[in-house]
Amino acid sequence: MRPDDESEVVALPLFKDMKEEGVRLLLKGAYHQRFPSRIDLIQQGQPADFLYVVMEGQIEVFSSHRDRETTVSVLGPGDCFILAAVFLDQVYLKSARTLTSSRLLLLPAGAVREAMRIDPVFGHRMATELARGFRLLVKEVNNLKLRTSLERLANWILQQAPGSSPETSFIFPFDKKTLAARVGVTPEVLSRNFASLIPYGVTISGKSVIVKDRAVLEQFARPTPLIDDPTV
Amino acid sequence: MRPDDESEVVALPLFKDMKEEGVRLLLKGAYHQRFPSRIDLIQQGQPADFLYVVMEGQIEVFSSHRDRETTVSVLGPGDCFILAAVFLDQVYLKSARTLTSSRLLLLPAGAVREAMRIDPVFGHRMATELARGFRLLVKEVNNLKLRTSLERLANWILQQAPGSSPETSFIFPFDKKTLAARVGVTPEVLSRNFASLIPYGVTISGKSVIVKDRAVLEQFARPTPLIDDPTV
DNA sequence: TACTCGCCTTGATGTTTATCAAGTCTAAAG
DNA sequence: CTTTAGACTTGATAAACATCAAGGCGAGTA
The missing domain is CATH 1.10.10.10 (Winged helix-like DNA-binding domain superfamily/Winged helix DNA-binding domain)
Incomplete structure (x- = not known):
């Protein structure tokens, strides 16, 4: 990662108040990358290798089954996705693609799990993210079933x-x-x-x-x- | 809580490998209670006072909006519910009632948050529970939208x-x-x-x-x- | 200006699901 | 054994949603 990229990344609210050690661990195998519009990023069924953080652009998260496809959410800067799969070390349940040209931060799954273990601040933040995502999904289910x-x-x-x-x-x-x-x-x-x-x-x-x-x-x-x- | 109740509760997988201190904290303001069939336990919109753990019986978790109502899940022994609301200290998004005569463990919300903070084992367990619940809900959304x-x-x-x-x-x-x-x-x-x-x-x-x-x-x-x- | 390619709209029709209204069945109480 | 209330089924009809087939419209290209 280029030095000015790194300073931008380290300044993310995601890493705020973390100990030096945890941040270094996370960024060690991380990628900071641009993607063109309409590019597939991940596919459901694949093992969760990275936690994705949106720096810039729009990401569509979707699922397919047989010949049907549906959009689960559309994400923007600051959002991260497929945290649950990374944390549990399981396969992705959803696919994702860029809707616009985008800039993403990819954190290696193992490092994310390790950082959650050694840094309580990061662990708490990830748990918060999971809980928020959970509630968003509950609302989504209610939205679908009750309206x-x-x-x-x-x-x-x-x-x-x-x-x-x-x-x-x-x-x-x-x-x-x-x-x-x-x-x-x-x-x-x-x-x-x-x-x-x-x-x-x-x-x-x-x-x-x-x-x-x-x-x-x-x-x-x-x-x-x-x-x-x-x-x- | 009666002594034999307490020994059963402490033996729950939920508390396995926890330090004495965390378990004591959790059980201090806890209730262990029987409920008859068809009893309302919580209502959506209320502040999250307790984390509920099912010891015995069946619990229906549901949401209502206007004159419609839908069941989100049906839980059994070992399951816990409304963890996300407790962790984030927000209102319940769902209501719950007993389907059968049931026995429940109620852990005070504040104690749950504090235990997550001081006991990494419990914190990790709750995060795992959140992540699993998240993935269950993703599957539920896919089930609803793709079938x-x-x-x-x-x-x-x-x-x-x-x-x-x-x-x-x-x-x-x-x-x-x-x-x-x-x-x-x-x-x-x-x-x-x-x-x-x-x-x-x-x-x-x-x-x-x-x-x-x-x-x-x-x-x-x-x-x-x-x-x-x-x-x- | 004309042309073309996507995207969006509109129309016709079929499928899926909800609603309302009887009915049947079952299990518990008298 | 009868009664009765609730759960379940079935039928008729309407609303919500999908599918197939044209058609319009606008942004880029020549």
Whole structure:
């Protein structure tokens, strides 16, 4: 790793308050690498060799079975993925690919396990990450089992819509095809769902979304912190 | 806690290899209690006061939203639940009730966090539990998004069916209503799904299930370790 | 300007799942 | 043995979602 890369990496919140020894251990066999857009990073079923940390770009985490495929999550800077497989030294349950050109930090799985063992700060941080990921997944299961695809979409839009004023707007952070897989429908159904949200003041044009009145959309979407608040 | 209760509790795999101090800390404010069948234990949205460990009986973990409700998992002896909420000191995302008369161990949330901090063995065990729970949930999401309800049911039956001989049978471990919520369908659809599995050699009569030929059912269900093997 | 390739939309149709309304069965209580 | 309440099934119908097949639309290219 180049020296200026290393200083950026060491400054990550991930490594904050760690002892020198643990950080050195982690970075010893680490890679810091750029990847082009639309590149496969890992494949489900493979042994967990590295813990991946997103420095820059967007990563799609997905699973396939038979001829079907679905997006589990879309990650951005600061997120790490497949921690559970690394910690348990088992195979990946999910695949991952870059959605955009990305920069990633790869930490060797063995070093991660060893660092968790010798550095309580890092161990605690990884446990926190696991617990947060666990809760995110519980929310995802509830989202899938307790809502229709239209409600999921409405709540996704509310999550993206910034600010607290009645009218807000934002730009799609990725393809509609990816969003469809994320919400758990086919692209065709997503398209129709957009049309169904027009009566609630949602306008889509190209890559931008306009919400006329947050409260009106909320009345349909019925968001609840127990599913939609990522900090809870 | 009564002395003979305490000796049973201390012998739990959960506490194995822990230092005296950590065990004492955990058991200081702990409760060891029997609950009748069909009793609400915790409610989603409440602060996480205790970590629950199942000693005996069956616990249904479920979530509700608006007028809908769904079963997330059904737990048995040795399982613990709502660990993530306890570790992060946040509210429960799920509710839980007894399905049968049950015996539970309740460990105070603060003591659990403190024990994780001071006892590396316990900390590691809890992290392992979190990671395993995380992977179970990933499988659950894949199961929901990549399979139809009929495929989920077929795979659930294969999971329950013991042994390796072609013909096997078992008894439903809980109500069909609960199974329906677990699989993610209404009781009516579950009933119809049973009928749809007859051509694949599945016979239901009362509380017992007979699978004529494992291989035939497998050909339809297409199980994969990445979703169906709880140890992977 | 025309052209072309992806992406997205729209329409027609089929499958999967939910809902409502009877019914049947079963097991426990009288 | 009858009664009865709850669990389960079955039928009819509607909603949600997927699939297949065109078509539109916009960003890049010539």
